[in-house]
Amino acid sequence: MHIYLILFLVFAKFGLLCFGGGNVLTPIYIEELVEGRGWLSFEQFGNLLAIAQMTPGPISVNAATFFGYTVATAEYTGNHFAGFLGAGIATVSLLLPSFILMMIVLKTLEKHENGRGMKSIMWGVGPATIGLTIVAMMIFIEMSVFTEGIPWHELVSGAALPESFAFRPFAFVLFIASTWALIKKGKRLSIMSVIFISAILGAIFL
């Protein structure tokens, strides 16, 4: 299949599965883009998502644009025009499913406005979104606080840990500090400024 058609299908799937905030999509991105198709490396994925979070605008649109650009330029070896086309296709196909569904709902909304169906869907899927967000958190912790994926198998069975696995204390401090800052001072500090400050601290100390 052509790369742009695959991009369209993959990002339309992301658009269909995006429930309650951009972070829910992170495990699905990993499954599809990193592990499934091998379009991005684990580290590259983390860097791209971090930049998507830093720039203004909705996170999922930023991420889709960035992933689309990167995948298409990798396919066509650095052709920027191909990259822009890939970015456009990724963004449009991310938004298309919700557009179609929203139009259907808006056409039928006036008839039964109590929204019982909507609430029951949200009630059912809410716990799964929390689970997915925790998985996303673990993925970012594995990319920052530890040098690689946590070796659960070795930990449980008591075998020797791989030598490449290590703990980064400074990254752990940054992780705890940014969590605390966003919960306690979330009204004054924006996500963007927290990430920006950590980038400067990381460039100096790490």
Added chain:
Amino acid sequence: MTKNASDSLPPPLPEVEEEKPCVSREVETVDVSNIPLAKRLGLLLFLFMKIALCVVGGGYAIIAAAEETFEQKLRWLPKGDLLNHLPVFQTIPGLIAGNSAMYVGYKIAGFLCAVVSLIAVALPSFIIISFVAVGFSWLPTDNPHVQGAFLGVRSALAGVVAATVIKSWPKIMHGCWAWLYMPISLIGIMFFNINAAYFLIGGISFGVVFMLIMVPIYKRLFKKAKEEK
């Protein structure tokens, strides 16, 4: 014949009752149909681009900003309209920002405006990210300071996600279903590598089946049992 039939029906009283809230609403909100379509489209495009660019912090912040501009300043929508439809914006998959923008556009000028406001929400970040992406390919990623900066950013990102988990936890985690399904989906994705999409689809289907089919049947049975007593 038809005249007689309509005379025999008693429609005037309920109609008057229904009109009353409508009249009071129209006093509050501006009648959008008097504004030319081109002006409405242009304003929506400009305002949503501004909102998407200036508002950092995800969908809920964008809804608050849209409330301020469209309900309080312009008064194109009745007060509380956006907040009342929040369950719809949350439930339809996709961005909360995009869904609410489509709703505002649709209410103001129908289908075309919904397209325009969706484009307006996505366009600024598309342009910015395109520039960033080109710049990113020139960045010396081998430099230790650049790598350190990215490591710092990733640690902060873990913190951002942890903060969202902690903030949304009390809203969602109550009841048997939440405490049963959250660990199942977490363990299933992390340790058994089950596709995360299955858990989302499973949750939706359970919610619909349980709340819309099982609960009404149960309530009806419960009522019957009570009446028999």
